[in-house]
Amino acid sequence: MLYVLGVVLFALGIGISVALHEFGHLLTAKAFGMKVTRYFIGFGPKIWSFRRGETEYGFKIIPAGGFCEIVGMTALDEVAPEDAPRAFYRQKTWKRVIVLAAGSITHFMIGLIVLYVAAVTLGLPNTQNLPIVGQISQCAQATQDPATGAYSPCTASDPAPAKAAGLQPGDQILSVAGKATPTYNDMVNVTRVAKGPTPFVIDRGGQQLTLTVDVATVQRILDPTKPLGANDPTGPVGAIGMSPSSTITYGPIAAVGATGVFTGQLFGNVWEGLKALPTKIPALINAIGGGQRDPNAPVSVVGASLIGGQAADLGLWWFFVILLANLNFFVGVFNLLPLLPLDGGHIAVNLYERVRDAVRKWRGKPAGAPVDYMKLLPLTYLLVLVGGAYTLLAITADIVNPIHL
Numbered sequence: 125m126l127y128v129l130g131v132v133l134f135a136l137g138i139g140i141s142v143a144l145h146e147f148g149h150l151l152t153a154k155a156f157g158m159k160v161t162r163y164f165i166g167f168g169p170k171i172w173s174f175r176r177g178e179t180e181y182g183f184k185i186i187p188a189g190g191f192c193e194i195v196g197m198t199a200l201d202e203v204a205p206e207d208a209p210r211a212f213y214r215q216k217t218w219k220r221v222i223v224l225a226a227g228s229i230t231h232f233m234i235g236l237i238v239l240y241v242a243a244v245t246l247g248l249p250n251t252q253n254l255p256i257v258g259q260i261s262q263c264a265q266a267t268q269d270p271a272t273g274a275y276s277p278c279t280a281s282d283p284a285p286a287k288a289a290g291l292q293p294g295d296q297i298l299s300v301a302g303k304a305t306p307t308y309n310d311m312v313n314v315t316r317v318a319k320g321p322t323p324f325v326i327d328r329g330g331q332q333l334t335l336t337v338d339v340a341t342v343q344r345i346l347d348p349t350k351p352l353g354a355n356d357p358t359g360p361v362g363a364i365g366m367s368p369s370s371t372i373t374y375g376p377i378a379a380v381g382a383t384g385v386f387t388g389q390l391f392g393n394v395w396e397g398l399k400a401l402p403t404k405i406p407a408l409i410n411a412i413g414g415g416q417r418d419p420n421a422p423v424s425v426v427g428a429s430l431i432g433g434q435a436a437d438l439g440l441w442w443f444f445v446i447l448l449a450n451l452n453f454f455v456g457v458f459n460l461l462p463l464l465p466l467d468g469g470h471i472a473v474n475l476y477e478r479v480r481d482a483v484r485k486w487r488g489k490p491a492g493a494p495v496d497y498m499k500l501l502p503l504t505y506l507l508v509l510v511g512g513a514y515t516l517l518a519i520t521a522d523i524v525n526p527i528h529l
Contacts, residue, residue, distance in 0.1 A: 130436025148230035149192040162193040199494035231456030235449040243379035246442035247371030255297040255311040258369035283340040285364040316361040427522030
């Protein structure tokens with residue numbers, strides 16, 4: 125049930141993002157006095173609509189996008205004489221660029237808002253490996269199965285140092301035995317060599333506390349098939365019975381900076397993902413043929429919705445909202461690529477005209493004629509064909525061989 129709910133909610137989130145994308149175009153166009161005749165969500169036959177002023181708003185039967193129709197998007201469009209002063213192509217270049225970029229800017233705003241809300245409620249990923257307490261174990265298990273990684277069940281005689289000392293989920297361990305622990309690995313390494321009562325300095329809700337943790341000594345059972353790491357002890361080690369948190373929850377003020385940092389990381393990942401798109405085609409074809417699905421291969425909105433359903437089913441709602449934010453960032457960046465028919469392609473054409481006319485004016489020549497979009501149609505059709513084929517490939521892979529969390 126949670127899986128279905130997650131799929132539906134994620135698909136709904138995508139639909140709302142698309143509607144707000146087009147609303148960004150509508151809002152900025154109207155703000156600059158341009159005439160907007162239609163604002164629809166979906167394509168194909170009309171389901172329902174209403175008119176307010178000069179604009180018709182409504183829904184169409186195919187929920188695969190939407191559009192905002194502005195009068196005179198190019199100088200080649202037929203425009204009624206009374207609407208000519210309000211035509212898109214008659215406006216200043218900076219106004220046209222803002223209207224065209226408004227859809228992507230809206231996606232960026234959605235992503236930022238979603239991440240900020242996640243930061244103060246569900247938490248953001250602990251990408252810095254900070255020593256944040258996640259769960260407190262009922263005991264410090266003495267042995268671990270090397271084959272499965274499972275710890276032995278707790279018994280009444282097993283010590284529970286973290287629980288007994290009062291450590292709580294969300295505590296950040298600042299130091300152990302006087303040694304700073306900037307990362308979880310640092311904390312583990314210091315704890316492993318500690319014995320008995322040991323001071324742990326923690327940050328709990330902005331307040332520093334010192335707890336005395338009676339570090340237990342346990343015997344690790346090592347996996348003989350795996351090589352030891354540089355810091356892997358072979359004998360008895362200190363343990364306190366806790367696991368790290370995969371997420372960090374922030375206060376309303378701290379969440380601003382954390383959201384900004386994490387957004388920067390996501391933008392970096394989005395850009396790297398865009399550059400790698402052509403190289404992922406073989407992985408998608410292999411997945412369709414029954415091969416192992418590459419978890420780093422691109423997914424369509426169908427695949428993203430299915431992953432969202434899995435996240436909901438596993439209770440990973442923080443992953444759900446971050447995936448939705450990341451999708452908005454991806455669509456926003458992709459839409460700004462200087463390729464027709466994307467908004468970025470139209471921005472490139474408008475900026476080209478502006479620079480060209482500035483050069484012509486400097487040379488004492490009149491402004492040039494508007495770019496003939498008819499001459500760009502073959503390239504536009506080619507890009508639509510390639511983009512459509514790639515999308516169909518990703519959708520097929522997501523259906524026949526979906527990614528599993």
